[in-house]
Amino acid sequence: MTEDEDGDGYDLVVVANRLPVDRVVDDDGTVHWQQSPGGLVTAMESVMTGREGAWVGWSGDPGEAPEPFDDGGMHLHAVGLTAEEVADHYEGFSNDTLWPLYHDVIVAPRYRRSWYEGYRRVNQRFAQAAADLAAPDATVWVHDYQLQLVPQMLRELRPDVRIGWFNHIPFPSVELFAQLPWRRAVVQGLLGADLLGFQRRADAENFLRVCRRLLALPTRGDTVTVPDPTGEGTRTVRAAAFPISIDERSLEELARTPAVVERARQIRHDLGDPERLLLGVDRLDYTKGIRHRLKAYEELLADGVLKPPGTVLVQVATPSRERVTAYRLLREQVELTVGRANGDHGAIGSPAIHYLHQSFDRAEMAALYLAADVMLVTPLRDGMNLVAKEYVACRYDEGGALVLSEFTGASGELDRAFLCNPHDIDGLKTTIRAALDADPREKRRRMRALRRRVREHDVQRWADDFLAALVVAPGRPA
Numbered sequence: 301m302t303e304d305e306d307g308d309g310y311d312l313v314v315v316a317n318r319l320p321v322d323r324v325v326d327d328d329g330t331v332h333w334q335q336s337p338g339g340l341v342t343a344m345e346s347v348m349t350g351r352e353g354a355w356v357g358w359s360g361d362p363g364e365a366p367e368p369f370d371d372g373g374m375h376l377h378a379v380g381l382t383a384e385e386v387a388d389h390y391e392g393f394s395n396d397t398l399w400p401l402y403h404d405v406i407v408a409p410r411y412r413r414s415w416y417e418g419y420r421r422v423n424q425r426f427a428q429a430a431a432d433l434a435a436p437d438a439t440v441w442v443h444d445y446q447l448q449l450v451p452q453m454l455r456e457l458r459p460d461v462r463i464g465w466f467n468h469i470p471f472p473s474v475e476l477f478a479q480l481p482w483r484r485a486v487v488q489g490l491l492g493a494d495l496l497g498f499q500r501r502a503d504a505e506n507f508l509r510v511c512r513r514l515l516a517l518p519t520r521g522d523t524v525t526v527p528d529p530t531g532e533g534t535r536t537v538r539a540a541a542f543p544i545s546i547d548e549r550s551l552e553e554l555a556r557t558p559a560v561v562e563r564a565r566q567i568r569h570d571l572g573d574p575e576r577l578l579l580g581v582d583r584l585d586y587t588k589g590i591r592h593r594l595k596a597y598e599e600l601l602a603d604g605v606l607k608p609p610g611t612v613l614v615q616v617a618t619p620s621r622e623r624v625t626a627y628r629l630l631r632e633q634v635e636l637t638v639g640r641a642n643g644d645h646g647a648i649g650s651p652a653i654h655y656l657h658q659s660f661d662r663a664e665m666a667a668l669y670l671a672a673d674v675m676l677v678t679p680l681r682d683g684m685n686l687v688a689k690e691y692v693a694c695r696y697d698e699g700g701a702l703v704l705s706e707f708t709g710a711s712g713e714l715d716r717a718f719l720c721n722p723h724d725i726d727g728l729k730t731t732i733r734a735a736l737d738a739d740p741r742e743k744r745r746r747m748r749a750l751r752r753r754v755r756e757h758d759v760q761r762w763a764d765d766f767l768a769a770l771v772v773a774p775g776r777p778a
């Protein structure tokens with residue numbers, strides 16, 4: 301174990317809003333744990349396999365924290381949130397204020413003082429838990445927008461530890477960030493870290509601009525100089541891009557297994573062996589451009605360009621943040637559209653869109669990817685989008701085609717995809733047709749290039765790069 305023999309604590313502590321597993325209490329009261337949703341957990345679970353350390357996070361339901369337990373070589377330490385804290389910190393400030401603000405205000409962020417109070421209180425609790433678990437001079441890796449106050453809070457509790465923070469989502473322009481009533485406190489919270497990691501260079505640059513323009517802090521290259529609260533000297537904080545990725549090898553390995561290959565064949569068979577199968581896989585989130593995608597698809601059906609049962613779309617939409625109003629509305633709109641499209645264009649036994657509001661295991665996801673001729677990834681804004689990379693990783697056969705929004709972090713790396721602007725419905729229709737009709741040799745060439753990129757920049761490399769940069773981060777008082 302990385303825990304010191306004398307019980308001093310852990311050399312590596314991951315701090316994320318969620319634990320890698322969610323606690324689920326069944327109707328009969330029995331408790332089981334299942335993988336938490338989202339890209340953060342997908343990525344960090346792979347990173348922590350074989351690394352050992354502690355993970356501080358919430359169990360995904362309100363109430364008392366379960367006792368700490370060990371799982372997969374990690375020590376999992378749950379932070380308990382009351383129902384009120386879930387409403388204020390998680391649903392409110394994290395997902396009704398910060399999430400829309402950081403995703404280009406696709407829906408209007410709501411600013412409520414009581415939500416921020418809950419956020420601050422919960423961040424303090426996470427900081428305390430990390431401080432209690434970290435060994436002397438440990439590395440603490442804080443994650444994402446839900447915990448932006450933790451770095452400074454932790455520094456005050458444990459000045460000896462090295463603190464990194466990584467933002468899995470975009471960081472907005474100064475013009476948008478300036479709306480946030482608590483903008484100074486959030487930036488000061490982040491500046492407690494030694495290294496701040498972002499998905500794209502543009503995100504890191506936005507953050508540095510915020511430091512200059514809103515806090516009048518001097519920046520130089522990718523660093524910002526922060527006065528020490530004692531008034532004695534300064535610290536230097538680095539803000540740089542580390543594009544996240546997936547565990548390409550293990551996913552490809554899974555996709556190659558006979559069971560997954562057979563399941564992919566079975567899926568196509570169950571869908572009526574269509575000539576062309578399109579696939580969308582997203583958390584049911586308004587950032588993912590699901591409505592734009594469905595609109596384009598519905599128009600292609602209405603134009604007579606696509607026709608079931610020859611062409612079929614499968615849309616998997618993972619349930620997400622269902623108590624937040626914008627998510628409830630989105631679900632209604634998506635389900636209305638799917639119903640209308642099937643009513644207008646489906647036939648008995650052959651709907652135009654197969655809609656699945658469910659979670660699946662990794663093998664089923666790999667089979668879906670392997671089965672799909674065209675993968676539709678059309679977010680209006682997305683920090684990275686791991687689904688795009690997963691699709692590519694599964695296509696060891698060099699088949700398939702990826703339609704990818706320009707507004708994803710992934711598009712910066714996967715520029716041989718069929719790139720699209722999801723706001724431009726005509727353009728999106730043209731791109732979908734191009735992906736469906738492209739010459740097979742051309743598609744293969746593109747897929748080969750995409751696969752090379754994902755293989756060479758996998759999640760282990762991402763974590764190694766980040767942790768190596770954290771070790772040499774300027775950080776300490778000058």
Ligand code: ADP
Pocket residue numbers: 337338339340342581582583616617618658659660661665684685686687688690
């Ligand atoms: P986000 O983090 O915003 O949800 P990403 O595309 O980066 O978006 O990551 C989503 C992760 O969740 C991927 O690893 C994907 O495989 C997984 N996922 C998405 N939908 C489902 C689902 N219905 N069942 C299981 N896993 C899913």
Ligand code: G6P
Pocket residue numbers: 317318337338339340341395444445468469620621
């Ligand atoms: C994105 C965020 C994560 C979050 C995940 C799932 O990946 O970057 O921080 O955990 O979505 O969202 P949820 O609200 O269910 O945790």
